[in-house]
Amino acid sequence: MKIRVMQIWGFLMTVLGWIFVACTMAMEGWKVTSIGGMGGSAVIKVAWYWSNLWKACFTDSTSVTNCQDFPVLWSVDNHIQIVRGLLMGALSVGMLGFVLSLIGMECTFLGGKDKAKHRKLFTGGVCHIISGFLAASGYAVYAKYVSGEYFNPYFDGLKFDLGTPLFLGWVGSAFHMTGGWFYL
Numbered sequence: 363m364k365i366r367v368m369q370i371w372g373f374l375m376t377v378l379g380w381i382f383v384a385c386t387m388a389m390e391g392w393k394v395t396s397i398g399g400m401g402g403s404a405v406i407k408v409a410w411y412w413s414n415l416w417k418a419c420f421t422d423s424t425s426v427t428n429c430q431d432f433p434v435l436w437s438v439d440n441h442i443q444i445v446r447g448l449l450m451g452a453l454s455v456g457m458l459g460f461v462l463s464l465i466g467m468e469c470t471f472l473g474g475k476d477k478a479k480h481r482k483l484f485t486g487g488v489c490h491i492i493s494g495f496l497a498a499s500g501y502a503v504y505a506k507y508v509s510g511e512y513f514n515p516y517f518d519g520l521k522f523d524l525g526t527p528l529f530l531g532w533v534g535s536a537f538h539m540t541g542g543w544f545y546l
Contacts, residue, residue, distance in 0.1 A: 369467045369483070372544030375537045376463070376490045380456045382534025383497045386527040387449055390414050393508045393522035398423075411520055414527070415446055441507045448500030452493045456538060459489030463545055487545030494538030501531045 391412045398408020410421045419429040432438045463486030464470060466479045505524055512521045 366468050368544050369463075369469065372487070372490075372541040373463065373467065375541030375544065376456070376459065377541075379490075379494060379534040379536070379538030379541060380453070380460070382530055382537065383449065383452055383456070383493075386501075386531040386534065387415060387453075389525075389527040389530070390419070391525035392504060392527050394525045395520050395522045397520070411522070412525065413522075415442055415449075441503055445500045445504045448496050448503065452496035452500065452535075452538075455489050455496065456493035459486045459493060459542070462486030462489060483545055487542045490542030490545065491539050494535045494540075494542065497538065498532060498535035501528050501535065504528065 392414045394410065394412040396408075396410045408423050412419055412421075417429045417431045419427055421427045432442070435443070462482045466481070466483030466486055468479070505528055508522050508524055511517050511519070512523070
């Protein structure tokens, strides 16, 4: 009975982690900054710049948003291509982990004998851990790039802050890896 409970907890955590990672890919505001204000006021802002993996946008004080989609794949910055690849790989390996772990769980009647089911569940758990690691690495690459510009004293462009999707993604990665450990 204890094994089934651990497997169900692992399944719930990996599903939640996979959903978090998948949702962050579509979320806006991976990096954000605001400019303007009266006399350096932190309350009144004139414009907001933000971007994600697919576009960069500008919103002014009248709530008019202008976005520029990133052009063809080969003209996008290298770090964005790396992050896209890592997150797509994480989602793919996570989906493979779902199939294997669902077939290998004790409470499902698929997958054959106990020894074969245990192998499938173990492989599914390893896939989930790899998936969580790939996603966490993708978010770390993006955060390194943004924080590198932010803390560079010689950088004279806009200094962006890390947005909410990065933190949600790290939580999702942790859920994904923890669920994988529950399977193991």
